[in-house]
Amino acid sequence: MRELTYLEAVREAMSQEMRQNEDVFILGEDIGVYGGAFGVTRGMIEEFGPERIRNTPISESGIAGAAVGAALTGMRPILELQFSDFITIAMDQMVNQAAKIRYMYGGKGKVPMVLRTPSGSGTGAAAQHSQSLEAWVAHVPGLKVVQPSTAHDVKGLLKAAMDDDNPVIFYEHKLLYKTKGDVPEEQYSIPLGKADIKREGTDVTIVATAIMVHRALEAAEELEKEGISAEVVDPRTLVPLDTETIIQSVSKTSRLVVVHEAVKRGGYGAEIASMIAESEAFDYLDAPIKRLGGASSPIPYNPELEKMHVPQVPDIIQAVKETLNKA
């Protein structure tokens, strides 16, 4: 199969959709000729023109508001925020407008829009450009939250997000943009709310999101050499969450390690851990659930400290061994 980068897969998903659906357009800062902060929309303005690849002023609140309005009037906008940290400015539009309108109008209006935005650390972009704030939006009913980890997943999930009649927050990971994978040429959709078992195992379940999926897989590889069989589950969408797959996996392995890059305190891992503790998998737990997440500090600029802030492969290995009393 053909290989594409994660970034190319995002672009292809949008281009293919825009070719067949006139209602879809993109708006964001410098997404036109410049191609966006990470170059995702590069070349698209040449194909779709400035009407559909719309540069906006530097106002996330304005962009989001415009997208909500467009969606309400029947368009299917995709808006791009340069860094997911800036969602703070768009928060009122997303939380109080986008998330609520369909509910408050009894379904008479809907807000089919996708907010695409790169998150995560590892690029030396320091405290204001490196955060993973997905737990904030996951907390708000009315918003769907997607965190793809591979080129294949990102194309299919973005198609599903664009097809969805609800506002979807679509997190792309900065460090994943350059990763490659097999991606089918035709359009396809991966349903939101369907987790993917990235690796099967029997001794411990590692639920990992975004870039942590790759670190978990690497850890699993190392653990296998020591006879520990780890199952790696990628939820892919935080809202809706595929609880069934995770519960089944934990019931099988009796041990759970949740890994995400976002700060551990109040992170989405707490939701997954609680969900398991409340589920029928509880009686199968044979070790305390472990969470790995970012440190309780702003993300440092110093590259070494930046690495230390988020879980790395050895941390995952260590956590897994602790659940197995082998640390």
Place this chain on the structure above:
Amino acid sequence: MTKFDVAIVGGGPGGYVSAIRAAKLGLSVALVEGRDLGGTCLNRGCIPSKTLLKNAEVINQIKDAKKFGIQVDSYSLELKTMINRKNQVIQQLQNGINSLLKANKIKLYSGYGTVDNQKIITVDTGEKTEKLEAESIILANGSKPFVPNLPGLNEVPYYTSDTIFDIEEVPEHLVIVGGGVIGLEIACIFQSLGTKVEIVEMADRIIPAEDKEAADYLANELKRKGIGMHTSAKVLELKKDKKTVVKLEKDGKETSLETDSVLVSVGREPNLTGLNDLSINYEGKFVKVDKSMQTNVKGIYAIGDLIGGYQLAHAASEEGIRAVSHILGETHPKDFIMPRCIYTFPEIASVGMTEEQAKAAGYQVKAQKVDLAANGKGIASAENSGFMKIISEEKYGEILGVVLAGAHVTEMISQATSFMYLEGTVEELEDMIFPHPTLAEGMFEAAAKWLDKGIHY
């Protein structure tokens, strides 16, 4: 001089089984046999008698066929063919033992061995003598028919179990001196062949070592078939007249039997050939051993008929295996749970203690007997004569012994042996499922009745 881990003197069921077991457990083994592999059992005992008993059974079935609506107009007997069949059976089994010895790389010395305290065996093959040495020696010399010093016995022709299986003509009249297992089985063979058989037993009943009820039952059955029984009868003298005259004293009165043939089967005595140089201890005529089958000379073991006791082929085999285990360092011998079989018509099979023995051993005995007269399978096959008896201790229901009498019981006694060996109690025997219809159901009935829960009893 070749040296072995173990040398075994005697290739009967004790000797050859020990040899194979020792070889299987990694020891180098020599087996010394002066006559035929398989010993008394295969050549002059169990196997020939069972072969001829089968002939007898077939004859009996033909005689009974009418009862089943089958008319057999005439039949004739060919004794020569019967004896040939017996010899073929023996040959086949001997060949089997021979190939087992080869397969297990056991060095076979053909000749009588003489053993000394240094554990050196001198084998006289007839042509030359060979010497071999062993770390341990198992004496499995076996036994031979005991011929008592009866007045006039040497003046008359007589058979022993060594010779009777090669008889050339069916005698018209056979007097068997000795009502033990061997005598009774041979009685059944010749009774079927049409011989008038009379048994003379000195004790007050036949098979005196077995359960009294079983002995009485068997005596009645044999009498019913026309076998003459003279118990508490002492042979005073044998005389050669026109025929052979056997003078008896019974109940203080003298009588005499006239017969054309006599079988002497009053017991067996150990074969002590080649043991003269050994300083082993004896108990009566038999070699004395401990629980591990070792004699007073360290490293010299004795098993089988040589040590007396049960004088059964499977007893000898088990004793041999126990001796090998001890040679290899195992030191926890358990008491034997020894099944015993009599292949008469009907059969008697038993295991463990008789009721009398159990009482003498101090147990609170509760025995329960169930008659097979009402047994479905028994009635269907016209084999509903006999009984099953469980001898148990009262408190825990421990099964101390079982006595079975009737058709096919020798094939059923192992079920009782299993229960005793695995320490099942009457409760488990009652709880277990028996298939219907079988004769074996009688054991369930006996157990149920023992617990006052009997279905048909």
Place this chain on the structure above:
Amino acid sequence: MAKEIFMPKLSSTMEVGTLLQWFKEEGDSVEMGEPLFEIMTDKINIEVESYEEGILLKKYFKVDDEVEVNACIGYIGEAGEKVPDNPPAASEESESVENVQEEASAEGQEQTVSTDSDQEENKDGKVRATPAARRISRENDLSLSAISGSGPNGRVHQQDVEAALVAGVIAVTPLAEKIAADHGIDLNQITGTGARGKIEKQDVLSYLEKADEISKETESEPAERIKLKGLRKAVADKMVQSVQSIPHVTLTSDVDMTNVIDLRKSLLPVIEKDTGYRLSFTEVIIKATANALMKHPKLNASLIGDEIVMNNEVNIGLAVAVDNGLIVPSIKNVNQKGLAALTQTSKELGKKARENKLKPDEMRGSTFTISNLGMYAIDAFTPIINGPETAILGVGRIVEKPVVVDGELTARPMMVLSLSFDHRAIDGAPAAAFLTDLKANLENPYSLLV
């Protein structure tokens, strides 16, 4: 309103007190300061006086009961006042103080303590087990408390329960099982000799025989068993702790006691007249020791945690043998006391100790201990340090021995001093120097006057 009577906490190590006697019955009137009851702690027997006046309304405990400190053991109030039928929980105020202390120390040690796997049960007696372990034990009707956990803090995991299940399957013949049940024998106690360890009749019978023999043996000579408690337990704990935590080194030195004997002879009547007590060698040795300690303050130090505390006072503990153990009353500021005062103090403390009447304060604060076995036929021994002190002096008997003085063999009254010191705090040379000075002090006791 009725006032609670509490079990007093008389020392920092006291956790429980044993009621020895009540001086009052329920309904008796009690004056403030009147002895109410007597208790035994790990150090001392003491009469406790009433802080209240009124009627003794309630006694919750009887003689020989062990009561936790700060627990309410009774009530004093006005006649007819209602008090609870059962003792209320220990007073909150004092407990919260304890808790704060415990928490503070727990927090400080968290890093090291949390990985400790010795404690198998929580304080409330609950077993630490994972949900999976609980489920499997529940499904198999197995008690978790019987299973030893392999996880941190003894947590029971699934595999522990599964192992217990496998181990718990005892192969036994029906007959053997019946006999064992009949005799009430736990099959776990029996080793099976059958195939794969199956327990057979003979195994049960052998076990019974053996048990029979053992019970016969024990019946013939029942040894008295004395439970370690009270003072005995306190001594035992302290000794173990000292020996296990302190690297002891013992030095010995022969001392010519000729001059001390002379000194005692001349001072004995003086001091007896003055105080009524007879001067003994012990007091001279205490005095000489205090003098040497002043010159060698390291030997007078205490090792507390990772700090060596250089004590300002020279307080010498004197080991006194009592009925059921060892008590060490402390003679304060020995360096400031003359032999007369020392004699009086030491005799009085010794008497109180033997009569079990020492006050807690009189047992605290020693900085160096002397243990004198000179009244027995003992020359030298290896005394155990009375922590947190860093040294202890063992005193042997005085006996005439041949010694060489000025090249001549002669008999002299000799005594061996045995000095054990804590090698964590003190090295060999300073300890040797101290002992040498002490020997000099005793061989020339008049120097003490200087």
